[in-house]
């Protein structure tokens with residue numbers, strides 16, 4: 165199977181990390197075309213996946229764009245669409261992994277007469293996308309895609325509610341190599357020592373810094389927990405959220421939490437860092453489409469608390485493999501942190517369950533088989 169994967173991002177967000185695992189089995193015959201240069205390209209190369217940067221011009225449409233802004237960017241897309249059309253003729257089908265990739269991929273699939281698959285990593289709801297963007301995504305998917313792979317039931321339902329055809333959708337969760345999350349104790353000790361976390365109860369937050377990822381909720385919760393509870397915030401502002409980063413630092417200073425909140429920036433040693441945590445907190449204030457970090461925490465054997473919305477509710481069964489709290493409710497989060505701090509045995513039992521069930525449910529080889537059967 166010769167697949168032309170398309171992704172708009174040069175940066176490694178969750179959808180891009182998921183694509184690496186999907187493209188790996190096809191690396192001898194596929195190509196990943198990107199609409200921006202950056203660290204994602206290097207990661208693909210490290211995984212021996214052929215990659216080509218198809219444009220370096222930023223596409224000026226944002227999640228909240230209006231129709232006029234969307235149409236304005238069409239002119240900018242024409243050279244890219246014609247390039248993709250030409251390349252697509254050497255491939256069996258096009259696999260669009262993001263929304264802008266869908267726009268370009270849909271038109272190229274029509275012009276090159278190649279089938280289109282759309283991997284939907286988003287919840288197409290008003291809290292995430294403008295009406296125009298939702299309409300464009302659904303119209304193009306309905307008209308051109310033979311298959312829409314939704315990363316969760318929550319994403320699938322939102323697609324259908326936005327007018328998407330139910331019969332072309334299939335839910336496939338992200339896959340993970342559980343071995344990669346088995347970290348030797350010596351590495352964990354080294355991390356805790358380097359980050360001066362000894363004697364601390366560490367709550368980890370792993371996500372790009374963005375308002376809807378809710379790092380501010382964790383900081384607020386932290387103020388209502390004992391002195392030796394420390395938070396590590398792992399991740400960077402990937403899409404220009406500099407004002408949010410500034411507001412987080414101000415919040416930390418106002419609450420006098422400078423010694424208890426560590427901003428670590430973007431890191432590649434996620435399994436090591438997660439294993440070094442006593443609890444991983446997912447705090448998205450809007451429904452999370454899937455939530456890779458939740459599964460990763462489970463695979464590390466670290467207790468996890470997530471917000472009760474979207475895909476997270478398909479991953480966490482409360483008091484069986486983790487905890488769920490109401491989005492944007494720091495007090496509820498503080499209560500979970502405090503109870504894990506006071507009763508670590510209970511949390512460890514849940515985390516043990518979670519590790520076993522997550523390594524079966526999200527096994528990358530099983531997920532890749534599912535995708536293979538859908539594609540063939």
Ligand code: UDP
Nearest residue numbers: 177178179371398399430431434455456457
């Ligand atoms: N991640 C990472 N380094 C960081 C922060 C996050 O590699 O510093 C990874 C994280 O382990 C996860 C992904 O980025 O695999 C984020 O995916 P998720 O589905 O949780 O959220 P998204 O950012 O895609 O909405």
Ligand code: GLC
Nearest residue numbers: 178179285315453454455456
């Ligand atoms: C997107 C979503 C995230 C999901 C990831 C992988 O980036 O925001 O929730 O886990 O895609 O499907």
